[in-house]
Amino acid sequence: MSFLFESFSGWKKYCDEHSISLVDSVLAYEVEQKGGSPEKIWHGLNQAYQVMKEAVKTGLEEDMNSRSGMIANGAKKVYHNPLTVLSPDFQRLIARALAAKEVNSCMGRVVAAPTAGASGILPGTMVTLQEIHGLTDADICEGLLIGAGIALIIEEKASLAGAVGGCQAETGSAAAMAAGAIVHCLGGTTDQLFNAVGITIQCMLGLICDPVAGLVEVPCVVRNASAAAIAFSSAQIALSNVSAVIPVDECIEAMGEVGASMESRYKETAMGGLAATLTGQQIAKRILIQDIELLPDEPLPD
């Protein structure tokens, strides 16, 4: 029987005892759960990565204006801004994460990894990592499989849903998946990889879910960009053997504890945080009026 992804310490122990790599352990789990063959799993991963790349391209090339008006081609503006605040790589990372997420907000095709709200983080980080380090699609797919293992454990010990654990569970988990994938793709050890996940969770801990007007647009889109940056910073720290101090399993437990104690107005109800601001409420009201105006006229009663 394959490993059941209940903890990071258990994952490492299982791989050591069975002399199996982290990647192969997730692959065995996927084959067992979904049936089929390893080839089928790799094929599915490759398809998912192609969709991620397409989402980045679409977000950077096509018109991305959401019906609410809150999303207005932000990714393209970042990508083409002649002012580079840090480096061209960083600028492209931020633009790509925004781009894929904007596609989701404009009802386009994305990979919900792990959720639609966080669907810009893996595309932004993986496409940028591939470009900088000259990696193959197959290398990136290995990273995505590592990300899947990370998400399985977070789901088991905490949550992946904003409605359950706040935004830390969505964008935080995606950033943790990306950080682990980066470390794997750059040849890091298991300890470095798990450390990157722990550091990422520490950075994202406590983030509430407060979508304005209940739409997955603001602050979701910009949080995808910042989470992508955090994934890279965590990987850089972990690959330099700087310890998270708190073991990764305990970081995930803390995330679960914070999520469980979070008030419901911070869990996708659009009743707290940015959604409850004056402007947030005005936008919600405007969108509601727009929707009512779009409704077909009811026939008058006889």
Ligand code: SF4
């Ligand atoms: S704010 Fe809520 S809806 Fe938006 S990305 Fe975060 S968890 Fe998802």
